[in-house]
Amino acid sequence: MYSIPDYLTHYYEKGNTRLKNICNYDDDEAQVILTNLFESGQRTWLHPGYLEERRAVEAWLYNDFVKKGKKPYLQHPLYFVLGEHDDLFQKGGFFSSANPIKLKIPLSLFDSDQISFTYPDSMPSFNIPRVERGKLYLKPFHGQVFTKDEITEVVQTYGLPGDRWKVEEAWRYDRFIEAQIWDVRPIEKFLQT
Numbered sequence: 001m002y003s004i005p006d007y008l009t010h011y012y013e014k015g016n017t018r019l020k021n022i023c024n025y026d027d028d029e030a031q032v033i034l035t036n037l038f039e040s041g042q043r044t045w046l047h048p049g050y051l052e053e054r055r056a057v058e059a060w061l062y063n064d065f066v067k068k069g070k071k072p073y074l075q076h077p078l079y080f081v082l083g084e085h086d087d088l089f090q091k092g093g094f095f096s097s098a099n100p101i102k103l104k105i106p107l108s109l110f111d112s113d114q115i116s117f118t119y120p121d122s123m124p125s126f127n128i129p130r131v132e133r134g135k136l137y138l139k140p141f142h143g144q145v146f147t148k149d150e151i152t153e154v155v156q157t158y159g160l161p162g163d164r165w166k167v168e169e170a171w172r173y174d175r176f177i178e179a180q181i182w183d184v185r186p187i188e189k190f191l192q193t
Contacts, residue, residue, distance in 0.1 A: 002159045004152055005083030006107050008179050011100040018103055019184065023058050023076040027051065057126045061180055064145035065116045072182035073114070082107075082117065082151070083160070085176035105190055107179075110148070114183040117151040118144070120161060122180065124173040137173055151177065 012018040022030050030051050058076055065072055084102065107115075118125040119141040128134035129143035141154050155177070164171035181187065 008080035009084040010080045010103040021076040077180035080179040082177040109186040116180045117146040120174045
């Protein structure tokens with residue numbers, strides 16, 4: 001039987017503000033930030049239309065979380081990884097051109113109205129069931145937003161992503177479980193102690 005890690009990790013780069021979400025900015029300001037990230041080489045995978053896609057994914061996350069009877073405090077979540085996934089976030093990884101700073105916090109800080117999960121990252125989880133090329137990668141947990149209790153069941157059924165993505169093409173996008181934090185107040189309180 002698998003169990004889930006009891007902590008979350010937020011990765012951010014030195015000099016950048018932690019606990020921010022690009023969707024909290026208006027379109028013009030967000031586009032400047034994204035352009036700077038792309039041109040700096042930190043996010044070479046950013047593409048035209050990324051912001052629009054990101055906003056669509058966040059609307060899905062929010063709406064599906066509310067449909068489960070949850071009451072998010074934030075309109076746009078803060079992103080964490082369940083446990084950690086240094087491979088993707090280390091220097092030269094998918095998200096970073098420098099070794100990131102890690103903020104680790106206990107999963108127990110959050111009640112069920114404050115946190116949701118996708119397996120894997122919300123962008124591929126949203127897109128895999130919706131695009132033709134996603135059929136090769138499609139698994140029952142894609143395209144779903146999970147509560148704290150539900151993600152435990154999913155991990156017990158399918159296990160943690162681990163390193164399967166390195167050797168099995170069908171697991172290419174299933175690298176980590178993303179946690180969406182819908183209330184910053186428990187984090188702020190934790191950081192003050």
